[in-house]
Structure formats: structure tokens, C-alpha cells
Amino acid sequence: MKSSVIVFPGSNCDRDIGVALEKMQFKNQMIWHKETKLPKSDLIVLPGGFSYGDYLRSGAIAGKSLIIDEVVKAANDGCLILGICNGFQILTETGLLKGTLLRNKNLKFINKDIQIKVINNKTKFSNKYKKNQVLKINIAHNEGNYFTDSKHLQDLKENNLIAFKYCDRKGSVNDQSNPNGSLENIAGIYNSNKNILGMMPHPERMVDELISNTDGINLFSSLLN
Amino acid sequence: MKITNQIIENHGLNASEFENIKKLLKRDPNLLELGIFSAMWNEHCSYKSSRLHLKKLYTKGKQVIQGPGENAGVIDIGDNDAIVFKIESHNHPSYIEPYQGAATGVGGILRDVFTMGARPIALLNSIHFGSPSHPKTKSLLNGVVSGIGGYGNCIGIPTVAGETKFDETYNENNLVNAMAVGLAKKDKIFYSKAKGINKSVVYVGSKTGRDGIHGASMASAEFDENTEDKKPTVQVGDPFTEKLLMEACLELMKDNSIISIQDMGAAGLTSSSVEMASKGSLGMELDLDKVPCREKNMTPYEMMLSESQERMLLILEDDKEKDAKKIFDKWDLDFMVIGKTTDTNNLTLKFNGKIEGEIPIEALATKAPIYDRKWIRKKISKNKINLKDLKKINMEEALVKILSSPNHSNKSWITNQYDQSVMCDTAQKSGSDAAIIRIHGKDKAIAVSVDSSANYCKSHPLTGGKQIVCENWRNLITAGAKPLAITNCLNFGNPENENIMGEFAECLEGIKEACEFLNYPVVSGNVSFYNGTNQKNINPTPVIGGVGLINKLSKPISHNFKKDKNVIILVGKTFGHLEQSCFLRENYKIFDGIPPDINLLNEKNNGENVLKLIQNKLILSSHDISDGGLILALCEMSISSSYGAIIKKPQKLTNLFKYFFGEDQGRYLLEVEPSNLTKVEKSLKDSNIYYENIGFTQKDYFEIEGELKINIKDLFKINNEWYNNY
Numbered sequence: 001m002k003s004s005v006i007v008f009p010g011s012n013c014d015r016d017i018g019v020a021l022e023k024m025q026f027k028n029q030m031i032w033h034k035e036t037k038l039p040k041s042d043l044i045v046l047p048g049g050f051s052y053g054d055y056l057r058s059g060a061i062a063g064k065s066l067i068i069d070e071v072v073k074a075a076n077d078g079c080l081i082l083g084i085c086n087g088f089q090i091l092t093e094t095g096l097l098k099g100t101l102l103r104n105k106n107l108k109f110i111n112k113d114i115q116i117k118v119i120n121n122k123t124k125f126s127n128k129y130k131k132n133q134v135l136k137i138n139i140a141h142n143e144g145n146y147f148t149d150s151k152h153l154q155d156l157k158e159n160n161l162i163a164f165k166y167c168d169r170k171g172s173v174n175d176q177s178n179p180n181g182s183l184e185n186i187a188g189i190y191n192s193n194k195n196i197l198g199m200m201p202h203p204e205r206m207v208d209e210l211i212s213n214t215d216g217i218n219l220f221s222s223l224l225n
Numbered sequence: 226m227k228i229t230n231q232i233i234e235n236h237g238l239n240a241s242e243f244e245n246i247k248k249l250l251k252r253d254p255n256l257l258e259l260g261i262f263s264a265m266w267n268e269h270c271s272y273k274s275s276r277l278h279l280k281k282l283y284t285k286g287k288q289v290i291q292g293p294g295e296n297a298g299v300i301d302i303g304d305n306d307a308i309v310f311k312i313e314s315h316n317h318p319s320y321i322e323p324y325q326g327a328a329t330g331v332g333g334i335l336r337d338v339f340t341m342g343a344r345p346i347a348l349l350n351s352i353h354f355g356s357p358s359h360p361k362t363k364s365l366l367n368g369v370v371s372g373i374g375g376y377g378n379c380i381g382i383p384t385v386a387g388e389t390k391f392d393e394t395y396n397e398n399n400l401v402n403a404m405a406v407g408l409a410k411k412d413k414i415f416y417s418k419a420k421g422i423n424k425s426v427v428y429v430g431s432k433t434g435r436d437g438i439h440g441a442s443m444a445s446a447e448f449d450e451n452t453e454d455k456k457p458t459v460q461v462g463d464p465f466t467e468k469l470l471m472e473a474c475l476e477l478m479k480d481n482s483i484i485s486i487q488d489m490g491a492a493g494l495t496s497s498s499v500e501m502a503s504k505g506s507l508g509m510e511l512d513l514d515k516v517p518c519r520e521k522n523m524t525p526y527e528m529m530l531s532e533s534q535e536r537m538l539l540i541l542e543d544d545k546e547k548d549a550k551k552i553f554d555k556w557d558l559d560f561m562v563i564g565k566t567t568d569t570n571n572l573t574l575k576f577n578g579k580i581e582g583e584i585p586i587e588a589l590a591t592k593a594p595i596y597d598r599k600w601i602r603k604k605i606s607k608n609k610i611n612l613k614d615l616k617k618i619n620m621e622e623a624l625v626k627i628l629s630s631p632n633h634s635n636k637s638w639i640t641n642q643y644d645q646s647v648m649c650d651t652a653q654k655s656g657s658d659a660a661i662i663r664i665h666g667k668d669k670a671i672a673v674s675v676d677s678s679a680n681y682c683k684s685h686p687l688t689g690g691k692q693i694v695c696e697n698w699r700n701l702i703t704a705g706a707k708p709l710a711i712t713n714c715l716n717f718g719n720p721e722n723e724n725i726m727g728e729f730a731e732c733l734e735g736i737k738e739a740c741e742f743l744n745y746p747v748v749s750g751n752v753s754f755y756n757g758t759n760q761k762n763i764n765p766t767p768v769i770g771g772v773g774l775i776n777k778l779s780k781p782i783s784h785n786f787k788k789d790k791n792v793i794i795l796v797g798k799t800f801g802h803l804e805q806s807c808f809l810r811e812n813y814k815i816f817d818g819i820p821p822d823i824n825l826l827n828e829k830n831n832g833e834n835v836l837k838l839i840q841n842k843l844i845l846s847s848h849d850i851s852d853g854g855l856i857l858a859l860c861e862m863s864i865s866s867s868y869g870a871i872i873k874k875p876q877k878l879t880n881l882f883k884y885f886f887g888e889d890q891g892r893y894l895l896e897v898e899p900s901n902l903t904k905v906e907k908s909l910k911d912s913n914i915y916y917e918n919i920g921f922t923q924k925d926y927f928e929i930e931g932e933l934k935i936n937i938k939d940l941f942k943i944n945n946e947w948y949n950n951y
Contacts, residue, residue, distance in 0.1 A: 009472075009556065010465050012381020016649045034555075048647075050379045053465030109374050111644045112637075140378070140644040205646050210780060211663065212646070 001224055003028045003043040006071065008062055013048030013085065013204065020204040021045070024220040031067065038070040043080045043223060046071070046087030048140070048202060058101065058143045059086060063093030072096060080124055080223065081196040085141055088188070088198035097191055097198045099148030104141070105181025111140040113212070114179050116164040116187045116201055117171050123194045126163065127225055128218035134171045135164075135215040137201040144200040145181040146189070156189060163188035163197055226256050236263035242594060249588035257526045257574065257582040261589065264439075264492035264530055265499060268754050271593040274720035275752040278733045282747045283740040288709045289748055290411065296337040296488065297407075298748025299414055300710045302774050306664060307411040308671060309343035312351075312404035312714040312770045314753035318459040319401040320448070323368025324375070327352075327401050328462035331376040332534050334405040336488035339471045340537065342415040342478050343407025346648060347662050348377045350387040350403050351675045351714070351768040355396030357631050357951060362391070365399050372462075373403070374642040379464035380471070383651050384643035385660035388675055391631045394683075397448060397758035402714040404770040406673055408664060415478060417487040419505030419540050419566050424484060426498070426509060426564040427546070429553055430470045430536035434519035436460050437493070437532025447719055448758040466535040466558070473556040474537065482545035489536040495529045497538040498564075499572060503590035508569035513576040517559040525576045540566060600726035603686055608817045610804060612882065615813055620856075620881060621933045627811050627853055628860060628944045631951075635864075638948035653781040656865065658849055659704040659773070661781050670778040672706035675770045678852070681820035683764040684805050686728045690735020690767065691823040695890060697771040698743055699849035702832045703893065705782065705839040706773030711740065713750040713769050718762025720754045728765040729754075736767065742825040743832075745771070782839065784848035785866035791845060791922045792902050793870055795855065797831050797892030798915045801883025807852045808886035821888050827915075828891040834912045835893050843901045843908075850892040855919075856885040858894050860927060864944055869927040869937045872920035881932065896922060 003026040007014045014030065021028040029039055038044070051062035062068065068090070075081050075096050083091040091097040104110055113136055118129040129135075148156070156162050164187040168177040178185045180200075188199030206216030233243050236259055246254055246262050254262060268274060284292040290307055291299035297311035315330025331348060338345050350373055355362045366389075377384045382405070437460035477483060485505070487497040494516070502509040513525045519533070541549055546562060553560035567573070572589065574582040627633050640655040652670060653661035659674035676697040682689030694711065701708040713736065718725040740746055756763040803809055804818025838844050846866075850858045863869040875884045897905050902918075909916045920930075928934040 009469055010379070012379075012468070012647055016647070019649065049381060050465060050468075053379070053463070055465070108371070109378055109642045109644070111378075111646065112641050138646050140646060142378075202646070205649055208649065210778065211649060211652050 001026050001042045002040065003045060004031045004038060004041040005045045005047055006031050006033065006067055008033045008049065008051035010051050010053050011047045011049035013202065017045050017047045017084065017204040020207045020220065023207060024224065033065055033067050035067055036070065038074060041079060043082060044071055044074055046083040046090050048085030048087060051086055051090060059089035059093040062090045068094055075196055078195055082125065083198040084202055084204065085200055088200055089143060091196065091198040096196050097189060098152045099146055101143045102145040102147050103143050104145050109142045110179055113138050115167050115169055115177065117167040117173065119162045119165055120160045123190060124223060125197045125219055126222055128222040132171060134167060134169065136213055137203065137215055138205045138212065139179060139201050141200055146186045147183050153183065159192060161190045161192065162186055163190055164199060228253060228256065228259060236260065237267050238263055242266060245594065249585065249592060255582065257529065258584055260526050260530050261495050261582065261584060264495045265589040266593050270492050270496055272752055273594045274596050274598050274754060275729065276595050277597055278730055281737055282733065283737050284746050284748065286710065286744055286746040289746055290414065292748050293750060295416060296340045298710065298712055299341065300748060300772065301411060302669070302671065305411045307409045307414060308406060308772055309338050309341045309409050310404065310406040310712055310772055311337050311749040312402055312712045312768060313337065313751040314714050314716060315401045315403065316398065316716060316753050316756055319369055320399050322459040323365045324372040325459055325461050327369040327372030328376040329460045329534055330401050330403045331373055332462045332464065332467050333490050334403045335380065335382065335467065336490065338405040338407035339474055340415065340486050340488045341409060342413050343409035344475060345382045345405050345407040346650065347406040347660065347673055348382050348384040348403065349673055349675045349770060351677055352387065353390050353392065353395045353400035353766060355391065355399065356393040357391050359393065359396045363951065369399065369401055370639050370642055376462055376464045378644040380468045381647050383645050383647050385645050385651055385662060386655050386674055388677065389636055389639055392679065392764065394764040397761065398756045398763050400716050400756065400766060402768050404675055404712060406772065413478065415483055415486050417485050417501050417504055419485050419501040419507050421484060422507065422566055422568050424566045425541045425546055425562045426511065426566065427539040427541055428516060428536065428559065428561045428563045429539060430558055431463065431466050431533055432517040432519040432559060433523065433528055433531045434533045435523065435527055435531060438527060438530045447755050460532045460534050462534055469556040469558055470535050470537065473553050473558055476552050477549055482542050482549055484540040484542055486537060486539050489538060491532065493530065493532045499586060499589045501538065501540060502572065502586045508567035508571045508573065508586060509564060510567050510573040510575065511564035513574055515561050515563040517561055525574055525581045529574065598720055598726045599723040600730045601723050602727055603731060605685060605819060606817055610809065610815060610818055612880065618812060620885065620929065621935065623808060623812050623886065624856055625943055627807055627857060628940065629947055630811050631947055633853060633857065634947035635945045636948065652778060653704065653783060657783050658700040659706065661704055661775065663778055668777050670775040672701045672704035672773045672775060673771065674700040675768055676700065677766050677768040679764040679766040680805055682728065682732055682767060685819045686731035686765055687735045688820050688823055690732035691739040692820060692890060693767060693769045694736055694739035694743065694745060695823055695828050696849065696851055697769040698745055698832060699893065701771055701773035702836045703784065703847040703849050704773065705836065706775045707836065708745050708771055708773040710746050710748045711769050711771045713747055713767055715750065715752045716756055716763065716766040716768065717754050718757040722762065725762050732765055732767050739825060743829055782844060782846050784846055784862050786862050786868035786870065786896055786922045787845040789868055789922050789924045792897045792899060792918055793920050793922060794895045794897055794905065795892060795917045795919045796835060796895060796909065796914060797827065798889065799855065799884060799887060799892065800889050801880060801887040802889050803883055803887055806854065806886055806888045808854065808882065821890050823890050830912060831891050831893065831914055834909065834914055835895065838895065838905055838908060843905050844895050844897060846896040848894045850894060852888060854886040854888050860940055862894065863927045863937045864941050868922045869925060870920055871923045871928045871930065873930055
């Protein structure tokens with residue numbers, strides 16, 4: 001499977017996702033943000049980081065960058081798109097995913113291992129997970145507090161477009177297990193065609209037992225399935 | 226403009242220093258030249274009060290590739306890999322403007338490391354604040370922590386370890402020390418020494434603005450009631466630009482176009498150009514019209530003294546400019562040839578076609594003043610504390626008091642604001658004795674830790690100096706790493722006061738003695754004097770940052786108890802030294818007495834043997850015993866685990882408080898499986914190490930037989946409340 005990771009000047013999880021993809025046997029290429037053509041890819045990843053410094057709203061400038069037009073085109077042609085952390089923020093800025101990511105409820109950057117629950121395990125990204133499986137995964141963000149209007153929320157629920165929800169170790173989804181104030185504990189969502197996934201947690205950080213755990217591996221092996 | 230006495234004083238120079246300048250120039254300086262002298266001759270840049278003492282430090286060893294004197298120290302970790310690291314203070318700016326002060330502290334130390342050709346792989350910090358009840362403490366804490374996080378998180382280097390302490394000695398002077406660690410190829414280290422005549426001097430990075438002018442001079446004086454007015458001398462950080470600069474520099478360093486490189490840190494363009502020229506015994510001519518400026522009508526004086534961040538000075542090989550410029554264009558950074566190296570041995574500054582200043586390089590560098598300041602040895606307190614005279618408390622009360630105190634409370638409120646996991650090589654995070662970072666793509670790893678013990682250093686600077694080196698060494702040992710080398714950040718008060726200078730001299734003696742004995746050399750560092758306000762000086766606070774090597778990384782053992790019914794071994798002798806202990810401070814507000822003695826022989830023997838046991842996989846968890854003594858170390862091992870311990874009462878030392886709260890040095894706690902006990906005991910006996918089997922791990926409770934029994938969930942709660950309620 002061929003993957004492309006878009007590298008913005010302030011991306012800082014680009015190497016990490018590149019390492020994870022290669023470990024999982026993807027044929028990966030790193031694509032610089034000033035490129036105007038994308039190589040043919042089965043998967044495009046928008047990595048975490050601070051794309052253009054994010055002194056303006058996170059992802060706002062990246063959402064207007066040269067390469068992003070190509071990403072939008074590919075997405076509309078059905079290419080798989082994965083936006084992690086800043087990548088999720090960029091996807092909402094481009095309109096490929098609806099809703100927005102507000103500042104964390106406690107107004108602080110949060111980095112820690114938390115739990116998420118697999119809500120929909122029937123997509124290209126999640127078919128190797130069990131439904132309601134609880135994953136231990138790392139988050140690292142200042143703006144991860146997902147918000148959307150009630151109509152879109154209804155749509156997300158009715159069409160099973162919520163990918164992951166924050167939960168506790170036992171899988172309960174409640175206020176205590178919500179690290180950033182996200183609407184209904186949403187940690188990741190799909191677009192209506194389910195070829196685009198945006199998520200705040202970092203699956204690429206969970207592919208190595210020695211460093212963390214391997215709870216992120218099935219996301220990549222789902223894609224290869 | 227006539228140089229008046231007032232102008233000289235405003236530049237932080239005294240009359241005799243001004244006379245000296247005139248002698249070196251053989252004429253009066255103009256304002257630009259005076260500004261340059263003031264920038265180079267201040268304490269921060271010239272080390273004029275500390276240099277004589279720093280020379281005595283132990284800086285050698287087979288592992289050392291580059292010792293003090295460069296942008297950072299470099300050590301060998303085998304396979305052509307080198308670790309580049311340094312710690313630096315940003316105390317004064319962080320008190321005036323906590324967010325930007327702390328952020329630019331991180332930015333500055335990162336540049337020191339990537340300037341040498343290393344990709345930064347870890348950040349650490351040591352931050353000290355005043356009493357939590359002081360009205361400024363809360364906002365300083367908030368600002369500093371978010372500044373450190375804001376910079377490191379954005380640039381994408383994990384902040385993996387640190388220490389945070391509170392004491393009223395820092396009420397008017399907080400300390401912010403940042404350490405960066407980078408990875409380089411041993412045969413591809415870059416230095417600041419200029420070579421060759423007529424080589425292009427290139428300015429890269431951000432544009433020069435009017436921020437931070439006289440920052441280094443500000444950091445070379447005490448504070449007073451007008452401190453707030455110094456806000457404009459604090460620089461503003463831009464981590465995004467630093468990220469671009471880092472990537473561009475590392476990209477350029479892949480080929481052979483750089484002769485020398487130096488970051489523009491304190492005293493900006495002045496210190497970088499002088500340092501490069503001085504090290505190469507050359508002159509340098511700068512055409513200031515070419516300096517990329519952020520604002521209009523900037524004067525040569527402003528350009529030379531600005532401390533705008535995220536800038537570098539390079540000297541390039543002939544004909545390499547075009548290729549180099551391409552890389553900086555790619556990263557959208559300024560790239561401008563602003564001058565050349567010369568054989569005049571002068572710093573020559575041109576502006577509008579005229580020479581605006583000309584100073585012999587050596588007058589600014591090697592001929593900068595050196596002071597052999599008066600110092601006196603500390604009078605040692607003779608007061609003996611008799612426990613019988615103190616109000617009786619029970620053990621649980623004393624323990625709870627310490628566990629819930631600001632200095633010993635769980636610090637995840639802070640560490641959760643730092644990205645510790647980016648780069649995916651952090652095998653052990655904050656909250657342990659040391660952090661562990663895997664060398665990317667390899668089996669090996671380094672362990673890193675920062676430590677300080679200002680209370681010990683205050684009461685007995687010589688012992689205190691030894692103690693911090695030893696504590697830092699122990700923290701690397703328990704991570705299973707062989708300690709290799711340290712960097713030190715020496716935070717002290719006013720060196721013109723002979724007591725303060727005495728604290729400095731004696732702490733350094735102690736550091737030297739321990740480093741030499743443990744073969745644990747100092748390879749880089751920084752001195753921060755004048756940490757005082759209105760003649761009130763801070764306690765001497767040398768901070769040690771250490772790096773150790775793990776040859777083959779396996780899952781870190783950490784300090785959490787792993788299972789029940791395992792044996793707990795206490796390595797090292799317990800004498801019950803309570804003076805200067807956290808027990809007396811937290812429970813009785815007693816600050817008197819001397820710190821526990823350091824026995825370097827035992828320290829080395831104990832450490833090396835514990836390391837061997839860990840490397841041979843005979844230990845399930847390990848922890849060093851430091852402030853708070855045995856009981857606190859045991860609690861820390863329980864709190865972070867779901868297992869507690871049951872501890873026997875001591876047979877020899879009958880006073881329980883002395884036994885459990887004493888802060889005797891050179892001690893470790895080890896969790897050992899019963900099946901490995903004979904092997905471990907034999908190994909300890911063979912090496913003549915004193916040890917005791919003090920009890921067992923058990924489920925759910927921390928217990929001292931017949932004295933106290935607490936559920937570890939309650940211990941966790943007690944330990945986690947303070948920050949959330951502050």
C-alpha cells in the first residue's frame with residue numbers, strides 16, 4: 001500500500017508517522033508542503049505538529065496551503081485520508097471534516113496516556129479492532145475540544161461516523177474520562193464516505209512495546225486489510 | 226555623543242573597567258563601542274567572577290569529546306554516536322516576563338545544541354519558585370510552565386524530566402534552568418572557531434528587532450524595586466522559526482560547507498562574531514547595512530546589542546553561498562552575507578560606508594576582566610537538634626505532612642503540559658528517577674536527570690556540592706545507565722559579597738571532588754550570579770544535569786513495585802541523619818544543622834554494584850533514597866504502583882524517626898524476587914556492601930509493622946491534591 005505524509009514546515013510528528021508506516025510495510029513518501037503534485041497514494045496522512053506555527057487558529061494557514069488543494073482533490077476521489085492531531089485540525093479547516101477543535105476545557109496543553117473506545121469498527125481504518133475495544137493511547141494538544149452543531153452531531157450518530165470516544169479504563173464514557181471537554185467525548189470522526197478519519201490521539205505513538213504499547217498497530221493493519 | 230559617567234554606569238561598567246577600555250583602545254570609545262564592551266564584559270558573557278574557579282572543575286575522561294568552552298559539551302556513546310548537551314539559566318528574564326523568559330530559555334539552549342550539529346532529542350528543566358503563599362508565585366509558576374511547554378511542544382522536542390521546588394529564598398528571584406540533549410555523529414561535530422581569511426560571514430534566521438537590548442547586562446545585576454521596568458530587555462520567542470532554523474541548519478550540515486557556526490544568544494551579533502573571531506585568532510568585518518532588520522531605522526548600536534531570538538552566524542567555505550542559500554530559501558529564512566573574516570584581529574563595524582566602530586577582538590575576549598573575588602569559608606552551624614526537645618508527633622502525621630507538601634506533591638499538573646512522547650523514543654518519562662530516551666533506530670538509550678539541593682548547599686556548600694553530583698549519579702544508576710558526564714548550572718547571589726563568593730567556591734570544590742572520584746566530568750555549563758533583590762541573595766543553587774548510557778535497552782524497570790511478596794532490600798548504611806532533612810523542615814520548620822555526610826568510596830561502590838544487578842536483570846524495581854528518607858522513597862514506589870510494602874522495624878537504630886526519615890546518602894531500594902535473593906545477596910556481600918532486607922511488597926497497603934498502615938489509594942490522594950487545589 002502506498003502512503004504519503006504531508007510535511008508542513010512546523011510538522012513535528014511527520015518522522016514518527018513515517019517510522020510507524022514503514023514498520024507496518026507501507027511504501028511511504030514524505031511530501032513537502034510546497035509541492036503542487038501528489039504521487040499516486042492509497043493513503044494520505046496529515047501529521048501532528050504546528051503546521052505553520054499555528055499562531056493563528058490551529059491549522060488555518062495549512063488549510064489554505066498549496067498542497068492542500070491536491071489533498072482535497074484526492075479525498076474527493078475516494079483516497080483514504082488520516083489526519084492526526086494538527087492533521088485533524090487542518091481537515092476541519094479545509095471543510096473535509098465538519099466541526100471544529102476548540103481550546104481544551106482547562107485552557108492548558110495536555111499530554112498524557114488516556115483511553116479511547118472504538119465506536120465504529122467497520123471502516124477501512126478500524127476493521128481490525130473489536131467494537132467497543134478500549135485502547136490506551138497518547139494525546140498531546142492544546143486544541144482538542146471537538147465541537148459541532150446539533151444537526152451535524154445527529155448526522156454523526158445516525159450514520160455511525162464517530163470513530164473513537166474518550167473513556168476510562170473500563171470503557172465508561174463520562175465527564176471524568178473526557179480530558180479536553182470534547183462534545184460527547186468525541187476523539188475522532190469520519191466524513192460521510194468514511195474515507196477520511198480525523199483524530200486527536202496519536203496512534204503512531206503506540207506501535208512499540210518498548211516505548212509505549214501496541215494499541216495503535218491495528219489502525220495501520222486495518223488499512224492494509 | 227559624550228560618554229558621561231552616567232552612561233558608563235548605565236552600561237554596568239565601573240570606573241576602573243572604563244579606564245581599562247580606554248587603555249586597550251588607546252582612545253575613548255564611542256557609544257557603539259562602549260555598548261559592545263558592556264555586552265562582552267558583563268558577568269553573564271565574561272564569567273569574570275567565576276572563571277578562576279571554573280578552571281578547577283574536573284572536565285576530563287575518555288568519554289569526553291568536547292569539554293566546557295564550546296556551545297555545548299560532547300560525549301562519546303560508541304558506534305560513532307555522540308551526545309551533545311548543556312544546561313543554561315534564564316532566571317532574570319523569567320522573573321520579569323515568565324512566559325517569554327522561560328520560552329526563550331528553552332529556545333536558547335536548543336540552539337546551543339543544534340549549532341554543534343546535533344539533532345535535539347530531549348529537554349529537561351529545573352525551576353525554583355518562592356513560597357507558594359507569596360503573591361507572585363502562582364502567576365510565575367503558570368507562566369514559566371506554559372512558556373517551557375509552549376516552546377518545546379511546538380518545536381517538537383520532548384520535555385522528559387525536571388524538578389520543581391518552592392522556597393521563600395526565591396520569592397524575588399525565581400530560577401529557570403533549561404537543559405537540552407542532542408544526538409550527533411562523532412565525526413560531524415561543528416565548532417565555533419573561525420578559520421581562513423576573507424571567508425563569508427553569513428547571517429541566517431529571524432530578522433533583528435529592538436527586543437532584548439542589554440539582556441545580558443540585565444542578567445548581570447541584582448533586581449530592585451524598578452525591576453518591572455526591565456520588561457523591554459526580555460526577548461520574545463518564536464518556536465516555529467526556531468524549528469525552521471533547526472531543520473535548515475541540520476540540512477546544511479549534511480555537506481561540508483560550514484567552517485564554523487555560532488548561535489546568537491546573549492549579546493546577539495556582538496558575542497557571536499567576537500567568539501568566532503577570537504577562537505580563530507582572526508578579525509571580522511561586518512557591514513551592518515546588510516543585517517536583516519525587523520524595524521526601520523535601526524542603529525548599529527541596536528543591531529549589535531539586540532537579543533532577537535532564532536538567529537545564527539555562519540562562516541562558509543568559498544563558493545558555497547549559493548547552495549547554502551537554497552536551503553534557507555526552502556525554509557523561508559533570511560540568508561545574508563554580512564561580512565568577512567580578516568587578518569586585522571579587529572572587529573570592524575561598517576554602516577553607510579563609514580567605519581562606526583573598531584575594537585581589537587582580544588580586548589573583548591581574552592582581555593576581558595577576570596576577578597579573583599574575596600571569599601570566605603562557611604561557618605558551620607554547631608547547633609545540635611535533640612529530638613526529645615521537639616513536640617511529639619506520630620509517624621503517619623509526619624509522613625502525610627511531607628507527602629502533601631508543595632515540594633513533594635505529585636507534579637503531573639506540570640508534566641502533563643509538556644509533550645513528553647513526541648519523537649517516539651521516550652522509554653521512561655518524568656516522575657521516575659531519570660528519563661530514558663532511546664537512540665533513534667538503535668538498541669541503546671541514554672538516561673538523563675537534573676538535580677539540586679539548595680538547602681544542603683546553603684548549610685554546608687562543600688558537602689552540598691558533592692551531594693548533588695552523587696544524587697544525580699544515583700538517579701542514572703537506578704535507570705540502569707552508566708553515568709557518563711554532567712553539565713552544571715550554577716545559580717548564586719551577588720559575587721561581590723564574600724559570603725556568596727565563598728558559597729560558590731566551596732560548592733565548586735565539592736562538585737569537583739565528587740566528579741573526579743566518580744569519573745563523572747563536567748562538559749558544559751553556565752553561571753548565573755546576581756540572583757538577589759535589594760541585597761537579599763538566594764540560597765546557593767547549583768543544578769546538575771547528568772547523562773548516562775544504557776547499552777541495550779529493555780523495558781525500563783522504573784521505581785514502581787511490580788508484584789507482591791517480593792523482598793525489599795535497602796542498600797547502604799542508615800545512620801539516621803535528620804539535620805537539614807525534609808522531616809524537620811516540613812514538620813518543625815527547623816532549618817538548622819549540617820547535611821548528611823558524603824562517603825564517595827561507598828557512593829561509588831554501591832552505585833556500580835546496583836548498576837550491575839540491574840544490568841543482570843536481578844532487580845524488578847529500584848529507587849534512590851533522597852530527601853524525605855527511606856519512608857518517602859518507599860511511599861513513592863508504592864504510590865505509582867498497585868502494590869505497597871510491609872516494612873519491619875529496625876533492629877539497631879531504635880529511633881524510628883531517625884531510621885525512616887533520615888537522609889543518609891548513598892542508599893538505594895531494590896525489589897528482588899525471592900528466587901533471585903541468594904544471587905543478589907551474594908553479589909552485595911562479595912563487594913563488601915552494607916545492606917538490609919527490610920521487608921516485602923504486599924497488595925494494597927503501605928505498612929510499617931506495628932506503627933502505621935495506609936491504603937496506597939489514600940497515599941495517592943494525599944500526594945495528588947496540592948497542585949490541583951493551588
